Amino acid sequence: MRLIFIVLLLGNVAFFLTQFFGGSAPVDAKPAVVEHRNFGNLQTIAERDAKGKQSAKESRKKEPEAPSGAAVSDSEKCELIGPFAELLHAEYLVERLTALEVASSIKQVEIADGKNYLVYLKPEMSEKEALRRLSEIQQSKAIDSYIIPSGELANGISFGQFASEKEASDKAEQIRAQGYAAEIKEIPKSHNETWVEVHQKVGQKVSEEKWLSLLKEEKAIERRQNYCLGVAR
Structure with missing residues (x-):
């Protein structure tokens, strides 16, 4: 009986030593926690910068282009014919232009003097x-x-x-x-001058030869290209 007790005791000691020195972790030991993050596809800094520039270019292509500077539109340009010494002569020119289907108007222009x-x-x-x-x-x-x-x-x-x-x-x-x-x-001081105004786009219907013919009867009459009267400079 005593011998059986000793054998069991030695067996328990042997088992304990085997578990202790065998490198096996205790059953209740917790493994170290490793944090995993999903970084997607890894890129080098150079690759990232290159891709960023490309995206910026593509983004700019989608944006509408800014309008170019303060160009004056044709609707703001006019032909000015004058000055007429008499209002009646300006009215005659308007009648002739109307016959040519060219709209025009008489303007009184104040001139600094x-x-x-x-x-x-x-x-x-x-x-x-x-x-x-x-x-x-x-x-x-x-x-x-x-x-x-x-x-x-x-x-x-x-x-x-x-x-x-x-x-x-x-x-x-x-x-x-x-x-x-x-x-x-x-x-x-100022004085008023009488001019006939024709929008440049409309005035293009009249040839240069026809303009010369219309104006040759008047003395000291000029034909200028300018802003339409009333358009902000």
């Missing part, structure tokens, strides 16, 4: 005050003058407009010598 110099006194508070001041100047000083009826200088006193700055300065000094604070203001 230098400036004048106004000698004046600042506006009074009311028309009544302006009349009182005018009466004082004309009766006691005998200076030619009149009330400015409208505009930013309405109810002011004018001593006239002069073609040169020197004339205006001389007049202003005379008024100041009489005890009045005369001032000078530049007034832009």
Whole structure:
């Protein structure tokens, strides 16, 4: 009995030593966790950059091209014929163009023509005050003058407009010598000219020879290509 006990004990010890030194992991030991991530197809940096550039090019191809600069369209260009000394002559040309099925119109164009110099006194508070001041100047000083009826200088006193700055300065000094604070203001001068306007696209229906024939009867008449009147420059 004792011998059986010893044999069983030795057997258990042998089994234990075999399990311990045999390298087998214990049953309840947990294996190391390895994290796996799906990176898809691996690429080198160069390959990635090349692919990115190619994608950008393809993307740009799909985008509409930006419109080119501020080119003036044909609808904004016109033929201007003039200036006409008399409105009636411009009307004759419009009639002839209408007979050729070319639409046209008469335009009055304001042309800058230098400036004048106004000698004046600042506006009074009311028309009544302006009349009182005018009466004082004309009766006691005998200076030619009149009330400015409208505009930013309405109810002011004018001593006239002069073609040169020197004339205006001389007049202003005379008024100041009489005890009045005369001032000078530049007034832009202009005059109107009569022109006939034809849209360039429509004007192309008329040959150069026909244009010469239409214009040869008029003296000092020009034909210009320009923006249509009223189109922003």
